[in-house]
Amino acid sequence: MGSLDTLQFSAGTDVGRVRKHNEDNYLVDRKLGLFVVADGMGGHAAGEVASALAVRTVHEVIKKERSLLEDFDNGASGAAKVSPKTVLNLLEYAVQRACALIHDEARRDVAKRGMGTTLSLLLISGPMAFIAHVGDSRIYLGRAGECRQITEDHTVINELIKRGKLTRDQIEKVAQKNAITRALGVYERVEVDTLSVELMPGDQFLMCSDGLHGYLKTDEELAGQLAETELEIVPRALIDLANSRGGKDNITSILIRVGVGTLVDDERARRLQLKREVLERMPLFGRLSERELLRIMQVAHARPYEAGEVVIREGDRGDELFIVLSGQVKVTRGEAVLSTLKMGEHFGEMALIRATPRSATVASDGPSEIIGK
Numbered sequence: 380m381g382s383l384d385t386l387q388f389s390a391g392t393d394v395g396r397v398r399k400h401n402e403d404n405y406l407v408d409r410k411l412g413l414f415v416v417a418d419g420m421g422g423h424a425a426g427e428v429a430s431a432l433a434v435r436t437v438h439e440v441i442k443k444e445r446s447l448l449e450d451f452d453n454g455a456s457g458a459a460k461v462s463p464k465t466v467l468n469l470l471e472y473a474v475q476r477a478c479a480l481i482h483d484e485a486r487r488d489v490a491k492r493g494m495g496t497t498l499s500l501l502l503i504s505g506p507m508a509f510i511a512h513v514g515d516s517r518i519y520l521g522r523a524g525e526c527r528q529i530t531e532d533h534t535v536i537n538e539l540i541k542r543g544k545l546t547r548d549q550i551e552k553v554a555q556k557n558a559i560t561r562a563l564g565v566y567e568r569v570e571v572d573t574l575s576v577e578l579m580p581g582d583q584f585l586m587c588s589d590g591l592h593g594y595l596k597t598d599e600e601l602a603g604q605l606a607e608t609e610l611e612i613v614p615r616a617l618i619d620l621a622n623s624r625g626g627k628d629n630i631t632s633i634l635i636r637v638g639v640g641t642l643v644d645d646e647r648a649r650r651l652q653l654k655r656e657v658l659e660r661m662p663l664f665g666r667l668s669e670r671e672l673l674r675i676m677q678v679a680h681a682r683p684y685e686a687g688e689v690v691i692r693e694g695d696r697g698d699e700l701f702i703v704l705s706g707q708v709k710v711t712r713g714e715a716v717l718s719t720l721k722m723g724e725h726f727g728e729m730a731l732i733r734a735t736p737r738s739a740t741v742a743s744d745g746p747s748e749i750i751g752k
Contacts, residue, residue, distance in 0.1 A: 385638020391614040396626030401633040402426035412503035418588040421494030429496040433548035440473035452505040481564030494561035499658035521583035526602035533561035579648040582637040590628030686742035706747025
């Protein structure tokens with residue numbers, strides 16, 4: 380895709396209207412395709428130390444593996460040398476390394492005890508965006524005129540909502556509702572969320588600290604801001620918006636835009652959008668969040684089948700669910716044709732529920748594409 384050649388970005392940070400020091404830090408390395416936002420915490424400016432150490436360490440670790448990323452980028456259009464999973468493992472290692480160094484620094488210096496930082500990392504390589512995330516800074520994906528959060532807030536309130544212990548109407552009554560449940564440096568290791576996203580021409584990523592997203596009322600409001608054609612205007616406008624609504628915290632934002640790409644990219648984007656629409660229409664996946672749907676897309680790969688090619692065979696064992704992306708398939712048992720399944724319909728789900736042999740044979744009825752694990 381040559382995505383780094385088409386990347387545009389703009390960034391900004393501000394102390395806000397209440398805080399005396401800016402404990403946010405961010406990094407942009409266009410040549411590496413690396414973008415980082417970190418929001419520090421801790422007294423006596425220790426938060427600023429933690430966020431700066433996190434950003435610097437992550438950058439150094441990933442920069443040392445530039446050749447690995449180049450291999451992935453080159454393999455994206457030829458014989459793959461590096462898998463997306465390997466890239467995600469590198470990002471997690473970099474974050475864990477930063478976490479350990481912050482923790483060690485806090486142990487050595489009493490004035491820095493308890494310091495830590497959030498960290499949201501975006502790496503663009505070839506046709507993919509890779510994310511590593513800890514804490515309550517955020518990454519949003521803007522695509523096709525819509526904007527959705529694709530990281531999860533590691534906060535007390537979000538954890539309570541996830542576990543069904545709290546409704547959104549009860550949020551205001553919770554003390555310390557914005558307290559974070561994960562941060563770099565508090566312990567020697569931290570649980571890191573990772574995610575890979577296939578890029579589409581025109582994608583936008585907004586990275587920000589909670590000093591900004593805490594003042595955003597809706598995703599639609601943010602989508603309106605991202606529609607601004609002058610990219611350089613957006614981060615400053617968002618910072619001004621947060622300050623106009625209180626500015627109680629430090630405010631950082633980075634906006635990254637992916638170029639329109641080539642005709643090959645457009646065709647890949649069309650197929651990617653089709654895959655998303657098919658998955659989203661399924662009752663099984665229809666209620667998922669954007670982040671959860673992207674995780675499904677991360678492991679759901681489409682494979683072409685020729686006419687008559689068998690997808691699953693009666694009597695075989697398996698543990699995969701299949702979805703018809705294009706074309707159609709015939710379901711048979713013995714000599715009898717049971718049904719014909721078309722785009723968006725699925726089969727093989729019983730193997731996920733019970734460890735029993737396949738009850739029918741499914742074969743492609745003409746050329747088709749099937750989504751499987």
